[in-house]
Amino acid sequence: xxxNEELFxxxxxxxxxxxxxxxxxxxxxxxxxxxxxxxxxxxQKKYDETQIKLLFKDKAFVSQLTTLKNYLRQRxxxxxxxxxxxxxxxAELTDILRNVEILFHKGLYTVCESExxxxxxxxxxxxxxxxxxxxxxxxxxxxxxxxxQDFESxxxxxxxxxxxxxxxxxxxxxxxxNTDPANFSLSHKKTHRLQNKTLKTLHIYRKQLASRNNEKAxxxxxxxxxxxxxxxxxxxxxxxxxxxxxNSYLGFLVFKKSYKEAFVRILLLKQKAxxxxxxxxxxxxxxxxxxxxxxxxxxxxxxxxxxxEIIEDIQVFINANKLMIPNSYWLSFRFQFANxxxxxxxxxxxxxxxxDILNHQTKKDRKDLVTYTYWLNxxxxxxxxxxxxxxxxxxxxxxxxxxxKNIESYEKILMSFLSKTVEFSEKxxxxxxxxxxxxxxxxxxxxxxxxxxxxxxxIEEKTY
Numbered sequence: 168x169x170x171n172e173e174l175f176x177x178x179x180x181x182x183x184x185x186x187x188x189x190x191x192x193x194x195x196x197x198x199x200x201x202x203x204x205x206x207x208x209x210x211q212k213k214y215d216e217t218q219i220k221l222l223f224k225d226k227a228f229v230s231q232l233t234t235l236k237n238y239l240r241q242r243x244x245x246x247x248x249x250x251x252x253x254x255x256x257x258a259e260l261t262d263i264l265r266n267v268e269i270l271f272h273k274g275l276y277t278v279c280e281s282e283x284x285x286x287x288x289x290x291x292x293x294x295x296x297x298x299x300x301x302x303x304x305x306x307x308x309x310x311x312x313x314x315x316q317d318f319e320s321x322x323x324x325x326x327x328x329x330x331x332x333x334x335x336x337x338x339x340x341x342x343x344x345n346t347d348p349a350n351f352s353l354s355h356k357k358t359h360r361l362q363n364k365t366l367k368t369l370h371i372y373r374k375q376l377a378s379r380n381n382e383k384a385x386x387x388x389x390x391x392x393x394x395x396x397x398x399x400x401x402x403x404x405x406x407x408x409x410x411x412x413x414n415s416y417l418g419f420l421v422f423k424k425s426y427k428e429a430f431v432r433i434l435l436l437k438q439k440a441x442x443x444x445x446x447x448x449x450x451x452x453x454x455x456x457x458x459x460x461x462x463x464x465x466x467x468x469x470x471x472x473x474x475x476e477i478i479e480d481i482q483v484f485i486n487a488n489k490l491m492i493p494n495s496y497w498l499s500f501r502f503q504f505a506n507x508x509x510x511x512x513x514x515x516x517x518x519x520x521x522x523d524i525l526n527h528q529t530k531k532d533r534k535d536l537v538t539y540t541y542w543l544n545x546x547x548x549x550x551x552x553x554x555x556x557x558x559x560x561x562x563x564x565x566x567x568x569x570x571x572k573n574i575e576s577y578e579k580i581l582m583s584f585l586s587k588t589v590e591f592s593e594k595x596x597x598x599x600x601x602x603x604x605x606x607x608x609x610x611x612x613x614x615x616x617x618x619x620x621x622x623x624x625x626i627e628e629k630t631y
Contacts, residue, residue, distance in 0.1 A: 426464050
């Protein structure tokens with residue numbers, strides 16, 4: 168995203184209700200200028216500043232477009248702050264602290280005390296240690312203003328501040344430890360904050376996995392999830408964190424091939440997500456991660472007849488949250504759709520997704536997924552017996568691979584096979600697949616490549 172595009176993407180990210188709120192609460196003579204700019208940018212599909220300048224060439228403000236854009240941006244952010252005033256406990260507490268600062272400067276200390284008492288209770292209940300430290304700091308200032316000689320009470324408030332700060336420092340240390348679990352050790356001191364406990368438990372869990380103590384790792388993460396589920400208020404407030412832990416556990420279950428248990432967990436997690444009914448970039452990311460795990464289970468079980476509903480759900484979800492989903496995620500899902508339809512022998516839908524990827528590829532796309540989309544294209548046209556098209560596509564793939572690396576032996580074998588045998592009879596093809604299988608035993612396809620397209624599975628199917 169370029170600097171001059173930031174306002175464009177901010178406007179495009181707004182929901183219908185957020186736009187309505189902004190426009191309804193925008194009043195005054197100056198409003199007409201930045202509302203006109205807002206509407207003009209909103210109407211664009213791709214940001215074009217030249218077009219904007221041309222549109223407003225007769226307006227005086229066009230000479231100060233950068234200034235007006237910055238002003239509009241600040242007004243939108245202010246509108247979003249007001250609209251989402253209760254988006255989280257953290258937002259509510261931040262607003263209370265702003266109120267306290269204003270009241271303090273007005274000398275309304277007893278009103279400050281009432282606000283701080285309310286804020287402190289919420290901060291303690293929702294384990295907001297960093298904001299609790301700030302609340303206690305204002306509590307100290309207010310008490311000092313009201314009772315300057317009450318040193319004993321001040322000492323008690325400062326001691327509470329120290330405890331909040333220590334808990335925050337512990338949280339920071341745990342974040343650092345989780346960036347590199349192998350090289351960080353943690354103290355055995357017991358932690359009472361669920362966020363801190365989560366980080367500490369995940370650190371232990373990863374170390375247990377690294378030492379292949381899988382059963383212990385399973386018990387560790389299950390115990391953590393149970394603790395979250397026993398704290399419904401915290402679970403709702405920090406649902407993205409709980410969601411992330413659940414997805415980590417699901418990844419473990421897939422690794423252990425405990426698919427039945429994983430499906431039960433997926434169902435329960437989806438129910439919880441529906442009950443929470445909140446949306447954020449973090450939750451969207453975790454939802455996509457969940458869909459990814461679900462597709463992986465179906466692929467591993469080869470139960471592809473159940474995937475149509477999931478694919479449709481994913482498409483609906485991605486379309487509904489298009490602006491918040493990175494292109495790399497969408498590319499990954501389209502590749503998976505193409506792969507699944509190929510394995511289901513639905514070649515029409517396979518080509519739909521293959522062409523969607525290849526016809527809309529950009530320089531920023533993951534090169535590995537684009538490369539294996541080319542391969543999937545070859546296999547699909549081979550199945551459709553499109554010999555002429557296939558030979559043309561093989562030449563295209565060779566050029567594509569050569570731009571990145573040398574063509575591997577197994578790649579040469581596969582391309583040669585596809586080109587020469589596409590028009591063979593069924594019996595001749597079966598014999599050719601037998602020979603191909605023997606050739607690839609001498610020049611095996613790397614295991615990581617089979618994670619993209621299971622060539623081995625495809626070949627074995629043809630030899631039975």
